[in-house]
Amino acid sequence: xxxxxxxxxxxxxxxxxxxxxxxxxxxxxxxxxxxxxxxxxxxxxxxxxxxxxxxxxxxxxxxxxxxxxxxxxxxxxxxxxxxxxxxxxxxxxxxxxxxxxxxxxxxxxxxxxxxxxxxxxxxxxxxxxxxxxxx
Ligand SMILES: [Cu+2]
Numbered sequence: 001x002x003x004x005x006x007x008x009x010x011x012x013x014x015x016x017x018x019x020x021x022x023x024x025x026x027x028x029x030x031x032x033x034x035x036x037x038x039x040x041x042x043x044x045x046x047x048x049x050x051x052x053x054x055x056x057x058x059x060x061x062x063x064x065x066x067x068x069x070x071x072x073x074x075x076x077x078x079x080x081x082x083x084x085x086x087x088x089x090x091x092x093x094x095x096x097x098x099x100x101x102x103x104x105x106x107x108x109x110x111x112x113x114x115x116x117x118x119x120x121x122x123x124x125x126x127x128x129x130x131x132x133x134x135x
Contacts, residue, residue, distance in 0.1 A: 026050040030061060037061045041129075043076060043091050044069040046122050048110060051129030057105050063098045067091035073114055074122065078131060080108040085131065102133040 028050035030037035037055050041048050044067065055061050065076045074091045076098075084103035089096050112127035 025052050027052040027054065029054040030056070032056075032059070035060065038064075040064045040095075041076070043067045043074045043112060043127065045072055046112070046125035046127040048076075048112075048127060048129045051110070052132065053110075053129065054132045054134060055102055057102050057133050057135055060099065060101045063087070063100070064095045065089055065091060065098065066095045067093060072116075074112045074127065075114060076110065077113055078108055078110050080106075080131075083108060083133060102131070105133050105135055107132050 026049055028039060030039045030053065032038075037059055039053050039055070039061065041050060041053070041063065043049075043065065053063075067074050076087065076089045076091055078085050078087045080086065082104060083106060085100050085108055087098045087100065089098060108131045110129040110131060112122040114127075115121040
């Protein structure tokens, strides 16, 4: 193997490593207070934190979301009407509240559907997550 090829290979491995880092799982189990599960999520370039939310089925959820960082617009979308979750919020720098009660155990995707021109969508850059509804 010549030096150019081994350099290219090292670079590719480095890219894979960085891509995995950006997909790091940050798990949060909703806190139950007075019968309501509370969750706070921030969105930035290009992530949600936390990005794995665990909630109990048939128990109300109060989910607060906001964005941090620059001027890039972001949204927060969970489209799972079959499970009682249908959220579409344009993120602002102030907290916004979504209330729902998940009615079906399962794993449902969270995503930002924004995209600038022909660039990769925010979701493809890592701005995604999941809501895990447990029994
Ligand atoms: Cu975004």
